[in-house]
Amino acid sequence: MRTTGSKLLLLLCLSLLSTSTVMRAQSADRDDSKAAARDEEPDAPVAPTSDKLKTDPVAAHAAAISILQVSAASTRPEIRIAAVGALGTLGRSPEAKKLIEKAYADKDQDVRVAALTASAATKDPTLIPEMKKLLDDPVPEVAFAAAVALWRMKDHSGIGILYGVLGGDRKSGSSFIKSGMHQADKDMHSPSTLAKIGAEQGAYALLGPFGIGLDAMRMAHKNGSGNSARILTVNLLTEDRSEVTMRQLVDALQDNDAFVRSAAAKGLAEYHGATVTDGLIDVFDDKKPSVRCAAAASYLKITSAARTRATKPTAAGM
Numbered sequence: 001m002r003t004t005g006s007k008l009l010l011l012l013c014l015s016l017l018s019t020s021t022v023m024r025a026q027s028a029d030r031d032d033s034k035a036a037a038r039d040e041e042p043d044a045p046v047a048p049t050s051d052k053l054k055t056d057p058v059a060a061h062a063a064a065i066s067i068l069q070v071s072a073a074s075t076r077p078e079i080r081i082a083a084v085g086a087l088g089t090l091g092r093s094p095e096a097k098k099l100i101e102k103a104y105a106d107k108d109q110d111v112r113v114a115a116l117t118a119s120a121a122t123k124d125p126t127l128i129p130e131m132k133k134l135l136d137d138p139v140p141e142v143a144f145a146a147a148v149a150l151w152r153m154k155d156h157s158g159i160g161i162l163y164g165v166l167g168g169d170r171k172s173g174s175s176f177i178k179s180g181m182h183q184a185d186k187d188m189h190s191p192s193t194l195a196k197i198g199a200e201q202g203a204y205a206l207l208g209p210f211g212i213g214l215d216a217m218r219m220a221h222k223n224g225s226g227n228s229a230r231i232l233t234v235n236l237l238t239e240d241r242s243e244v245t246m247r248q249l250v251d252a253l254q255d256n257d258a259f260v261r262s263a264a265a266k267g268l269a270e271y272h273g274a275t276v277t278d279g280l281i282d283v284f285d286d287k288k289p290s291v292r293c294a295a296a297a298s299y300l301k302i303t304s305a306a307r308t309r310a311t312k313p314t315a316a317g318m
Contacts, residue, residue, distance in 0.1 A: 041078050041258065041288055049285040054278050061303060063284060064296035065095060071293050072099045077108040082262075082290035084114045086297040088121025089269045093304070096122055096297075101130050112137065113145040120149040132157050231263045238267035246271045250279040253295070258288040265294035269301045277302060 053060040071083035084103045090096040100122070103115035116134060119127045134146035135158050144165060147158025234252065237245050249271070252264035265283060268276050280295040280302075 041082065041290055042076060043287045044074075044076075044079060044289050045287045046285050046292070049281060053281050053284070054274075057303060060277075060281060060299065063281075064299045067284060067292050067296040068095070068099065071289050072103065074289075077106075077111055079289040080106065080108065080111045081114045082288075082293045084111060084118055085290070086118075086266070086293040088118035089266055089294070089297040090301055090304075091122050092124040092126075093122070093300070095300070097124060097127060100127065104130055104134060109137075109139045109142050112139075112142045116142070116145040116149040120152040123153065125153065128153060128155055131155075135161065230257065230260050234260060234263035234267055238270055241270065246273075246276065250275060253279050253283050253291075258286075258291055261286065262288070262290040262294045265291060265298055269298035272302050272305065 049063070053063055068083050068086065071079050074080050074083070080103065084100065087093075087096040087100050096118070100115050100118055103111050103118075106112055106115070112134065116131060119131055128150065131146055131150055131153075132155075135143055135150075137143045137146065143158075143161055147161040150156070150158050151162070234249070237249065246268070249264045249267050253261055253268075255261050255264070261283065265280060268280060277299055280299045283295045284292050286292045286295070
């Protein structure tokens with residue numbers, strides 16, 4: 001039953017993504033001014049990172065935490081999205097949980113969506129109670145994101161919302177569906193709402209469990225397939241744990257394209273060693289917030305795992 005449901009959700013996301021381009025084009029004229037203001041991630045230069053961080057793990061850890069905290073508190077929603085989107089890399093982390101839960105109440109709907117996507121990536125079950133509250137978010141896209149995130153964590157509380165989206169513009173008389181209705185359900189049948197849901201959630205479905213961030217997804221759509229293909233390639237390569245791939249990803253941290261740098265920084269969370277951590281520290285001062293947030297989160301994950309391995313009792317000592 002769950003396997004069938006998972007296939008249903010994936011097909012839903014893929015079908016929405018494939019049809020969303022035409023539907024979004026119909027409202028492009030109305031949305032151009034808003035998109036122009038939100039597509040470009042701002043440059044936000046910081047003080048140059050000291051090479052001393054590479055030999056001082058305590059200072060480097062503090063710097064990484066600071067990057068995420070400062071970015072999550074930014075007045076710019078694009079920067080908050082970058083910070084929250086990176087938190088999924090950390091997994092079950094007290095630092096990540098605190099910042100993600102705060103983002104659930106963010107006034108910007110895209111920040112809330114990013115927080116839900118990060119929640120699913122962490123696989124932290126203690127987030128589920130607060131995630132469920134967003135099933136009643138007044139913004140349909142957020143409610144749907146909550147349903148998807150919960151589903152990925154094996155919680156089916158939002159199945160009524162998924163059924164509502166699947167129904168599209170059909171009117172359903174099912175008492176089962178009506179019994180699970182949420183506040184945003186009445187807007188789930190709008191073509192424009194379905195288009196936005198398809199573009200955002202479909203991108204997450206196709207580009208891996210951490211997605212590429214709302215800002216990167218929009219830029220990929222704006223600039224054509226070349227950029228999105230390179231980002232997708234980074235996401236695919238992270239599944240290969242070879243030394244060659246690791247060095248390619250470290251080199252990509254210096255790429256001219258900020259979204260490629262960000263994707264590479266996220267991907268490096270699955271590797272370890274001084275070459276990786278030193279490379280990540282080198283972009284702690286990247287001018288793009290999404291890059292330094294991704295680097296900070298990956299650094300914290302890698303060093304946390306290293307500390308766990310170092311303190312784990314050996315078989316002889318048990």
